[in-house]
Amino acid sequence: MSGEQPFIEIKRSIAGGDFAIAGNISSETKTILQQTGLPPVFIRRVVIACYEAEMNVVIHAYRGTFTTQIYSDRILVVVDDEGPGIPDVSLAFQEGYSTAPPHIREMGFGAGYGLSNMKKCSNQIAVDTRVGEGTRVTMVFYLNSSP
Amino acid sequence: MNPEIFHSVLLDEGKCKGCTHCIRRCPTEAIRVKRGKARIDEDRCIDCGECIRTCPNHAKYGQTDSLERLKEYPYTIALPAPAFYAQFKGNMSIGKILSGLLELGFHEVFEVARGAEILAEEVEKHLRRRDISRPVISSACPAVVRLIEVQFPSLIEHLLPLDSPMAVSAKIARIGAMQRGFRPEEIGVFFITPCPAKVMEVRRSGGEIERVNGAISVSSIYPRLISIIDSLPETTEFQLASWKGIGWARSGGEQESLGEGEYMAVDGIHHVISVFEKIEMGELKNVTYCEAQACVGGCIGGVFAVQNPFIAKVNVNYLLKKYCNYRPLDTEKAREWKRDAVFRRENLYEARDVMKLDTDYRKAIEKYQMIEKFLEKLPALDCGACGSPTCRALAEDVVRGKAQEIDCPFLLREKLLEISKDIFDLASRVPQAMSEEGGTKKGEGQ
Numbered sequence: 001m002s003g004e005q006p007f008i009e010i011k012r013s014i015a016g017g018d019f020a021i022a023g024n025i026s027s028e029t030k031t032i033l034q035q036t037g038l039p040p041v042f043i044r045r046v047v048i049a050c051y052e053a054e055m056n057v058v059i060h061a062y063r064g065t066f067t068t069q070i071y072s073d074r075i076l077v078v079v080d081d082e083g084p085g086i087p088d089v090s091l092a093f094q095e096g097y098s099t100a101p102p103h104i105r106e107m108g109f110g111a112g113y114g115l116s117n118m119k120k121c122s123n124q125i126a127v128d129t130r131v132g133e134g135t136r137v138t139m140v141f142y143l144n145s146s147p
Numbered sequence: 148m149n150p151e152i153f154h155s156v157l158l159d160e161g162k163c164k165g166c167t168h169c170i171r172r173c174p175t176e177a178i179r180v181k182r183g184k185a186r187i188d189e190d191r192c193i194d195c196g197e198c199i200r201t202c203p204n205h206a207k208y209g210q211t212d213s214l215e216r217l218k219e220y221p222y223t224i225a226l227p228a229p230a231f232y233a234q235f236k237g238n239m240s241i242g243k244i245l246s247g248l249l250e251l252g253f254h255e256v257f258e259v260a261r262g263a264e265i266l267a268e269e270v271e272k273h274l275r276r277r278d279i280s281r282p283v284i285s286s287a288c289p290a291v292v293r294l295i296e297v298q299f300p301s302l303i304e305h306l307l308p309l310d311s312p313m314a315v316s317a318k319i320a321r322i323g324a325m326q327r328g329f330r331p332e333e334i335g336v337f338f339i340t341p342c343p344a345k346v347m348e349v350r351r352s353g354g355e356i357e358r359v360n361g362a363i364s365v366s367s368i369y370p371r372l373i374s375i376i377d378s379l380p381e382t383t384e385f386q387l388a389s390w391k392g393i394g395w396a397r398s399g400g401e402q403e404s405l406g407e408g409e410y411m412a413v414d415g416i417h418h419v420i421s422v423f424e425k426i427e428m429g430e431l432k433n434v435t436y437c438e439a440q441a442c443v444g445g446c447i448g449g450v451f452a453v454q455n456p457f458i459a460k461v462n463v464n465y466l467l468k469k470y471c472n473y474r475p476l477d478t479e480k481a482r483e484w485k486r487d488a489v490f491r492r493e494n495l496y497e498a499r500d501v502m503k504l505d506t507d508y509r510k511a512i513e514k515y516q517m518i519e520k521f522l523e524k525l526p527a528l529d530c531g532a533c534g535s536p537t538c539r540a541l542a543e544d545v546v547r548g549k550a551q552e553i554d555c556p557f558l559l560r561e562k563l564l565e566i567s568k569d570i571f572d573l574a575s576r577v578p579q580a581m582s583e584e585g586g587t588k589k590g591e592g593q
Contacts, residue, residue, distance in 0.1 A: 007512045008519075027424055036511045037503030040301035044427065051428035070512065117429065143508075 006069035006076070008032065014057045014064040016083065022058040025066045026050040029077075036070070038143065046075055046141050049121035052114045053079040053137055059104050060084060061134065074123075075141040085131040092127075093119060121147055153350040155194050155209045155343035155362075160184050162206035167531035169198035169207065174416045175297055175501075179544070180534035190501045193293035194344040195416045195441040196450040209343030209450060212361035214368075217252045220335025220360070224320045225253040226313060229260040229388075229396035230341040230446035231365050234454045235376070237465025241388070242381035247372040249382065253337070255324070256385040260392030262316030263287075265476060267391060267404040269309055269490045274408065274435050280304045282411070282426065282434040285401055286492065287311050290344035290441035291419060299423050300498035305437075309490045312395060313338055313345065314352065317359045318489040325356075335360045339368055341449030344441060357493045364451040387474060390467040397460050398445035401438040412438040414445050504546065518542045526557045 010032070012025045029050050033043045050068075057064035061083025069076040086092045095116045098105075119125050122139040129135040165183035170176075177191035178198060185198075185206070199207040217223045225248040232241055245256045274283060286292055286307040295302050310318075317336050324334045338349055340362045349362040394400030402410035411434050413422045419439045425431060442448030444456035452459060484490070504518075505511040518539070525538040533554040535541035544550035553559045 008515060023424070023428060026428055030424075030427065031502075032515065034502040035504050035515055036508060037500065037506060038508070040303075040498060044301040047427055048429040051430075072509070 004071065006071050008068075008070040010068045012066045014054060014061075014066055014079075014081070016058060016060070016062045016064070016081075019058060022055060023051055026054050029068050032068075032070070033075070042141070042143065045121040045147055046077070049118045049139055049141075050077060052118045052121075053077065053139070056114050056135075056137075057081045057083070059100055064134075073143055075143070077122075077137075077139045077141075079137045080134065081136075082134045085133055085135055086127065086129045087131050089127050089129060123147060153347060154187065154189055154192050155211070155346035155350070156187065156192060156196060156199060157208060157210050158185055158187065159206045159208060162204045163202075164204055164206075166203065167534070167536075168201050168203060170531055170534070170536040171529075172197050172201040173536065174420060175294070176536050176540050178536070179549075180531075188501075190499065191297060193290045193297060193441075194342075194347040195290040195294070196343050197416060199343065199450045209346060209364070211340065211343075211346055211364040211367065211451070212337070214251060214363060214371075216361050216363075217335060217337070221333045222255070222324060222329045223253050223335040223337060224255045224257055224324065225337055225339060226257055226259050226262075226316050226320065226359070227339040228313070228341050228345070228365070228446060229258075229263065229393050229400070230449060230452060230459070231339050231368075232260070232393060232466055233396045233447045233459035233462045234365060234369050234452060235373075235462065237462040237469075239376070240381055241393075241466070241470065242383055242386050243376050243379050244372070245385050246379040246382040247376050248339075248368075250375065250379060251368065251371060255320070256382075257316050257320035257323075258385065258388040258392070259312050259316045259338070260388030260395065262319065262392070263312035263395040263401075264388060264392035264404065264473070265319070265481070265484070266309065266312050266315045266490065267401075268476065268481070270307065270401075270436070271405055273307065273309065274405070281432050282437040283307050284426075285436070285438045287395070287401065287438075288344065288440045288446075289348040290342070290416065291439045292496065293344070293347075294416070294419065294441070295423070296497055296499045297501055298420070299427060300500070301427060302423060303496045303498060305426065306496050308492050310357070310492050311348065312392075313348065313359070314357055314493065315489050317352070318356045318487070319484060321356050321358070322484075322487055322489070331356075331358075337361045337363055339363055339365055341365045341446050341452050342442065343450065345449075351494060353493050355493075356487070356489075365449070366451045366453050369453045389470045389473040391473050393463065393466050393470060396445065396463050397447045397456075398438065398440055400445065400463075402436060405436060408436065409434050410436045410438065412440075414440045414448070415443040416441040504543070514546045517546045521545060521552070524552075524558060525555055528557075530556075532556045 026047055030047045061081035064081030067078045091097055093115045123142045124140040126138045163184045165180050169185055170178045175191045177188045179186050248256050284305045336359050338359055346362040349359045352359045391404045394403050398414035399412045413419050447459035448456040504514040521542045527538050529537040533541050535544050
């Protein structure tokens, strides 16, 4: 599979703390997937995972990039950020675990389902993180599959 | 006419000047201006009425029925929308409004506000179920239902699987008339509608007990009532609705009728779209019920309403106080209604794939790539001069074979510039017979 070129690649940058436009990239991704005619149920789980990933950068990181690649058999999403990193990844995967500060929770975000939700919605997920440097989340969604 | 593609929003070609106000405002990008006139794409139109509201030439209109149609039936029933009451001053009694409808020729009135109260109890029961996708989205506004079918197919599972208050009212009223001895074909059920979307729902109603025979606009009935209404007696026979159903006239009324719970209300089609996007992304799961209406203010903001929606809201508030006593349902009757399936949704929700570029995944991707490539050439001004609402929409139209690249006036201008350069170059050439070295440009060989 390596070396295979994606049919479509979309690269966007995310600004940490910019809640006004948070979700726009996930929304754009949804529109593209709708245009390619993929089933609504599949699109829904990709979009939920994308939104969680996008929000994580907005809430926790300074800045990040969001890359979506569309292949013949799968969608690949890579979200790279410069931020605090995750000290304990397995803890972060637990439902309800959150390090979001109170003012973020007050906005209705940071309920602590981010990573576990992303895991539920995707077929594969990899989290590469360095404390004090940043985090890279890679998610794969296979077409014609359920999570 | 195929009822599946019936739309209430139509264009008066004589009045349309081909300006681009409507294409910019349409929430589903369903309008294009072609050959000087606005054209509505029937697959995308959700009958929300935004174009009617925004057209400076009043070229868009909602098709409705006239009162003449009452003559077609020996027994006619009026179904006034709750928003109809809100058109009258707050101190007007509903009994007089209902008398007015009888005066116009109806034999019976069934208040949709009462239908809403009856439905509300079923909604409450549904929301207590464990197997629901939260938030459950109200099915009362047909433009919102259509919006989901067209643009948010993944939210279909969130739609309330019960019929609208109008449909529930129609079924109850029709069953009642049949029990009194009328044959189905003798009964004419007419909805007094505040909006074109409801007309679409009426036209698409089935052929059995759910049949609604016509939709008469609030704006055509109001002027006929206003001159006579003060002198009319109060009808108490058909007046059953209370605050619980009357409140459905405006945004927030549905949730108030549902008792305690986590509810939300959103109104105005563009706001509805932004909330649905969030629901699609997995937010608002803690909300049980989402009341969503296409018009600002709710049904009182419909394009067939005559009263300013904010004044209409004041009128509703008066009525809520005046009719503060809810009449509980007759449990025997309620059981009968359930047995007769008056709450069951007759028209099932169906995803309409208008967004996809091709049925074949690979071809759709190729088309998407073409759109992106063509988009680079366009000025990104979204001026609408080409007849499509945005540059992206034009790019899509070109790829779908519905428009040409040079429909863009900027591209056309560039093309003209290119051609005129060629013409200038050609015109500058000196004929072979006249030049010294043959065929060179003026100046070149000197």
